[in-house]
Amino acid sequence: MSYQFDFSALLPYWPVFLQGVWLTLKLSALATVFGFVVGTLCAIARADGPPWLKTVVAIYVETIRNTPLLVQIFLVYFGFASLGLKVTANTAAVAALVVNVGAYTCEIVRAGLESIHKSQLEAAECLGLTRTQTYWHVIVRPAIERVYPALTSQYVLLMLASSITSQISAEELTAVANRIQSDTFRSFETYIVTGALYIVLSFVVRAAFTLFGLVIFPRRRKLGTAI
């Protein structure tokens, strides 16, 4: 129990840590944007697609939700290779995260779509809106507004889970930390700093989502209540 903490050995590495933070933000932002698109399309397909497509989406969602992200990352990484495609670890990381978070997004958005009452569709129909117009204005937009808090939590989890891509040596905060600890041999201190940075990141990401929500949902800004 005579361990001497020594954080000073990490001081020269602070630009490297910051670089790691930036890479993690970039990685998770990419995965969030594409994951949202994939997930929303899947939710729409699952709610209103042809039967075969519903089945395909259901299989996709269940497969992803019942297997670990780590294994999905390996499968995507080695899957590209076995297809003869040469991709960087980072591309494979983003692809795996998109596939993963797309499935969770699908479930969340689907719950939102199902929460829109049938009478809303009838009203839109009676105003003469086309199917597509109704879908966009009366179903998808309010549904996403309604599940926005759940999506926010999911994307904060995604940011934290992106640390797992260090296992295929993708460039992000945890991979950077792994390198620093093997350089300095101050492993415990390195991961304490890393953990603290992730905590800060999770606050920052959550705050960013809240702000973004206020910008894109004027109703939330004005009334401050959930739809």
Added chain:
Amino acid sequence: MSLTPVHLQFIAIGGLWTIGLSAIAFIGGSIIGFALALARISPSPLVRRLAAGYIQIVQGTPLLVTLFLFYFGLAVIGLDRLPAIVAAGFGLVVYSSAFLAEIWRGCLESVPKTQWEAAECLALTRWQRMTRVILPQAMRIATAPTVGFLVQIVKNTSLASVVGFVELAQAGKLVNNTIFEPFTVFIVVAAFYFVICYPLSAWSRSLERKLNVGRR
């Protein structure tokens, strides 16, 4: 080289360790998580804040980093000869406790306030109110999300592989190191996880449906 029955058996044993580690994480996480959930609704603001702080710190740190912290932290206090399951177990218990605490706090709070008041008017003590009135109702609500979180625990035990614990994912890595058929090996590993997780997911969903029907 290709996958042989010996490899499959090795992976299957890894699967048993996955289940074992999940059980440790769930049982340990439940005990601490339950205490935390109670602390979160404690009358004392200090207790509430401490519990909230713990939960925020754990939920804000990636499990991978938590596992590294326990792995290197145990070594720091001179316990570097412990088997890998100790660090993995501690890390997963801490992780599960924070999430279970938040799930259960939500369930406790979803019991209508009038139930507390009614129990209070019957002159029950705080402990009696909790055990006789609130908990039985909260537990009914809590089963579905708890089983759902069990799926998260099983999947997240895969991260114990980073501290060298041989569960499913690590077993897969080791087999792959000898035969180098990554795609096949990890499909098999994924299938094992699916077989463990899918029944739990389905169970959680059916519990949720039953609860919703009961409420209507």
Added chain:
Amino acid sequence: MSAVVSLSNVHKSFGAVQVLRGVSFEVGPGEVVAVIGASGSGKSTALRCINALETVDSGEITVCGHKVHDPALDRRALRRDVGIVFQSYNLFPHLTVAQNIMLAPTCVKDMGKAEARKLAESVLARVGLSEKADNYPEQLSGGQQQRVAIARSLAMQPKLMLFDEVTSALDPQLTGEVLRVMEDLARGGMSMILVTHEMAFARKVASKVIFMHQGKVWETGPGAMLDDPQTQELREFLHNGL
């Protein structure tokens, strides 16, 4: 002049339940028709058939020249001519009052935003809610929401307005403000069909009252018919209902 709406021998069943059993009536231009009857008499179903929310099993419905019974009906064209207001308002909760009204003109008629906004303001003035344009539906009372729903329909400049028990969900003191708006519309020459429980309003405003019973038009006449019912069923309905 030809009728705005004509139903002839319309039948409609839901499973084994015959809801409409040969319904026929006509609505002329500028006419206000009140449809009354007990719940289950088929009055709301008749209204929903007129707007093609339900498809009829047999019989013919013509609305503003659209053959509604025809499987090849152009529903969107029909709905440009017909406005409908529901019991449950069905405003879009994520849009402001003005946006609720502007949605259809911009989507369906490709109207510009500025022009649509002007239109919204003018129809809001007609229902007496000019100052609520930038509020959200949940900030309004039930009566105000229902008036917005009426304004939303008016913005499409329909030739016919349908009202499906629009005051049934409202407190008595809020009912009056909605009925006044409807009365103004009627005076302005709008062709209207209203399914209603407000007998006093039907007697005062309707040019024709239709009493439905067991899926059929049982008795029909001017508003005064309510003071002098000819059939036993209408007498009982008025007696029990009022």
